[in-house]
Amino acid sequence: MADVPEIEIVVAHRERTTLRVGDVFLKVDSDQARLDVEVEAMxxxxLPTPEVLWREPPALALAAVPGTALGRLGEPSTASSAAWAAAGAAVRVLHDAxxxxxxxxxxxxxxxxxxVECEWLVTNDVLPTDLVTRNRRIAETALRPWTPVFTHGDLQVSHVFVDGDxxxxxxxxxxxxxxxxxxxLAMLTLGHQEHLDDVLAGYGTDVDLDVIRGWWSLRSLTAARWLVEHGFDPSSPGCEFDVLRAAR
Structure with a gap:
């Protein structure tokens, strides 16, 4: 049995559990619509996406993608500026599709x-009122008309894999x-604002930086309760609450 791969719990909460067994990722999701979207979107x-090995509701088996994650929220990224720029270029390809x-x-x-989420943060004394109020004002910058594109919708830095550049x-x-x-673009650089210039260089188009900052605040405010209720800690160094404190 020595050659049998161990089972690694990648993420586990009430909505979804993801396990890794060797080079296979097994997702079990309470909402089949999410898996439907995932399969069709891929x-x-x-862009290079995981290969679908099989699907048997409520489970989806995917092959591991090569390379390593561009970074992790709350941790410094060791990826090169060129790798971050390549990620920006990949996002542009998706948005042009x-x-x-x-x-x-x-x-x-x-x-x-x-x-709703700002009220919860204040009512439950999760964050100081002035911090929530300031970030809510910043977040409202993102709430303007936009031309829709094909978005990933959850483009966390850990969801982009690179090999070299x-x-x-x-x-x-x-x-x-x-x-x-x-x-x-905001999700990709959340907590990694120092790499925004690299990402935008690869993306190749001027963008409204105030709107990017607005999305950083909006995402951090609206995700906090879900994170807390599902066993994650937005107060960890470099994570959502630090993003809110750094917002200007």
């Missing part, structure tokens, strides 16, 4: 979510949809 995306047939949340839904895979497509291009 088929449509013009034909739109998927389904839509992500619009500004009204996002504004409503922002109201080349992007080798992008994972976790369950939030993919028509959305705001600047949200993907």
């Amino acid at each position: 088929a449509l995306a013009p 034909p739109l998927p047939p389904w839509h992500g949340p619009g500004t009204d839904e996002l504004a409503s979510r922002l109201d 080349e992007v080798t895979g992008v994972i976790d497509w369950s939030e993919a949809a028509r959305g705001d291009a600047l949200f993907d």
